[in-house]
Amino acid sequence: MAVTVRIPTPLRKLTGNQSEIREEGGTIREVLKNLEVHYPGIGERLTDESGELRRFINIYVNEEDIRFQDGLDTKIKLGDEVSIIPAIAGGAE
Amino acid sequence: MNEEVTLPAVLGEEILAHCRAVRPEEGCGLVAADASGRPVAVIPIANALHSPVRYQMDTREQFDAMKRIRREGWSLWGIFHSHPHSEPSPSPTDIRLAYYPECYYLIVGLSTDPPKLRCFTMVDGRVSEAALTLVP
Ligand SMILES: [Zn+2]
Numbered sequence: 001m002a003v004t005v006r007i008p009t010p011l012r013k014l015t016g017n018q019s020e021i022r023e024e025g026g027t028i029r030e031v032l033k034n035l036e037v038h039y040p041g042i043g044e045r046l047t048d049e050s051g052e053l054r055r056f057i058n059i060y061v062n063e064e065d066i067r068f069q070d071g072l073d074t075k076i077k078l079g080d081e082v083s084i085i086p087a088i089a090g091g092a093e
Numbered sequence: 094m095n096e097e098v099t100l101p102a103v104l105g106e107e108i109l110a111h112c113r114a115v116r117p118e119e120g121c122g123l124v125a126a127d128a129s130g131r132p133v134a135v136i137p138i139a140n141a142l143h144s145p146v147r148y149q150m151d152t153r154e155q156f157d158a159m160k161r162i163r164r165e166g167w168s169l170w171g172i173f174h175s176h177p178h179s180e181p182s183p184s185p186t187d188i189r190l191a192y193y194p195e196c197y198y199l200i201v202g203l204s205t206d207p208p209k210l211r212c213f214t215m216v217d218g219r220v221s222e223a224a225l226t227l228v229p
Contacts, residue, residue: 090187091147
C-alpha cells in the first residue's frame with residue numbers, strides 16, 4: 001500500500017531534499033520502518049530506543065493526529081497523506 | 094552579527110501585538126515568505142503550555158498553518174516567540190529545541206519599553222544573531 005509522506009524541512013537533508021516521498025506500509029510503524037530502509041538515519045529522528053514516537057514529533061494521517069488514533073499502529077489506506085511535523089517549542093527557562 | 098534580515102514593519106507590529114495580547118504567557122507563531130523569499134504573513138499560534146516561561150505550539154494549529162503555507166505557495170521563513178519577563182535572547186531550552194535550522198528565530202522581549210525584537214539562526218546548537226531591520 002503506497003502512501004505519500006510529507007517530510008518537514010529539518011529532515012530533508014536525510015531524504016536528498018525531497019519534500020514528499022512515496023512509501024509502502026499498512027500502518028504508520030511499517031511506513032517508518034521502510035523510510036529508515038530507504039533513508040538511513042531518519043528513523044532515530046522519529047522514534048526513540050523503545051520504538052515509540054519521540055515526544056517532539058507529531059504525525060498526522062490526512063487531517064488527524066495519530067496520537068488520537070492508534071499511535072504508530074494507526075492503519076493507513078491507499079492514497080492517505082502522512083505528515084511528519086516536528087513540534088515547535090522553547091521558552092525563557 | 095553579519096547576516097542582514099529585513100522584515101516589513103507591519104509584520105513586526107503583528108508579532109508584537111500578538112505577544113502583548115497573550116502576555117503574561119509566552120506568545121508564539123510563524124512567519125511565511127512568498128516564492129521570492131520575502132516575508133508576507135504572520136500566523137499566530139496558540140501556546141499549548143499557557144506558560145510565562147515556556148511555549149509549545151498547539152499541534153493542530155501548527156498543522157493547519159503549515160498546510161496554509163503550502164497551499165499559498167509560501168514557505169516557512171521564521172518562528173517567533175516572546176520572553177515576557179526577560180531579554181530576547183535564546184535560552185538553553187530555545188537552543189535545544191530549535192529543529193528548524195533554515196528558519197529565522199525571532200524573539201520578542203516585553204520586559205523593556207519599547208519592546209525589543211531580535212533575530213537569530215540556530216543550527217546544531219550554534220546561535221548567531223542577524224541584523225534585523227524593519228522596512229516600510
Ligand atoms: Zn525563548
